[in-house]
Amino acid sequence: MKLRVGFEMLYEFPQPTPMITVLGTHFTRASDVIVPDLLTTSPPVTISPYRDLFGNWCSRIVAPPGAFRLAADGVIRDSGLPDSAFPDAFQHAVEALPTETLVYLLGSRYCDTDHLTDIAWKLFEKTPPGWARVQAICDFVHHHITFGYEHARATRTAREAYEEGKGVCRDYAHLAIALCRCMNIPARYCTGYLSDIGTPQPWPPGDFAAWFEAYIGGSWRMFDPRNNTPRIGRVLIAQGRDAADVPITQTFGPNTLVNFKVWTDEVP
Secondary structure, eight states: OEEEEEEEEEEEESSOEEEEEOOSOOGGGGGGEEEOOOOEEESOOOOEEEEOTTOOEEEEEEEOSEEEEEEEEEEEEOOOOOOOOOTTOOOOOGGGSOGGGGGGGSOOSSOOGGGTHHHHHHHHTTSOTTHHHHHHHHHHHHHHSEEOGGGOOTTOOHHHHHHHOEEOHHHHHHHHHHHHHHTTOOEEEEEEEEOOTTSOSSOOOOOOEEEEEEEETTEEEEEOTTTOSOOSOEEEEEEESSGGGOOSEEESSOOEEEEEEEEEEEEO
16 A cells, blocks of 8 residues: 655744754665655755764755745555554663664653653553553543643643643654653654545544554564544654654744645545
């Protein structure tokens, strides 16, 4: 199966404004890329690419005053199969975890584990460790939070998502990540494209999606507490400790986002 992935963002800037973007398909999907989703701007400006601490493909630009367009449009090969499950994946003892996973046990900007540890152990202490425990966390988060774009708030933490019981996909991911970390399971935040293939129509407007990965059974395994069911056509863009590490765009000055479109569509 082939997927067309891309986006268009239209901004208005009152003055020259530096930006960081995290918008390219993740290097782990490099072998699947048919048409690269290269970042383009209008008017054209210098784009300086770099890799961040987590290996994500990032770009530095300075947006000029006035109307400014960011866009990308690529094609990627996908298996066409639903997300995989690994029910036999075991939970590692903390002392046996690879060193590079330990940072994903710690609290972070949006995953305030210090406020959720007691809650996590009360809820999940008796669940079987490993895949079943992470899935139990996803089941809880999926039913505990009510989804709605009107509930979006850039400052909401995992604890606040737990207390308020509402949010968007990043809030589902943050709460599940925090609960996993409280249970000594490394978990990291992911953002990317997610198609609606295989789901009932009418489909909602396209958007970037958030999910997470837990380190169990010797590998990073994908979980999606927002949808909580295997989906088709998931394309990773970036991963980090939480959304603060992987902002789609980070602007360093005033601006107005005028229009925003994202697509993840099957093509011949």
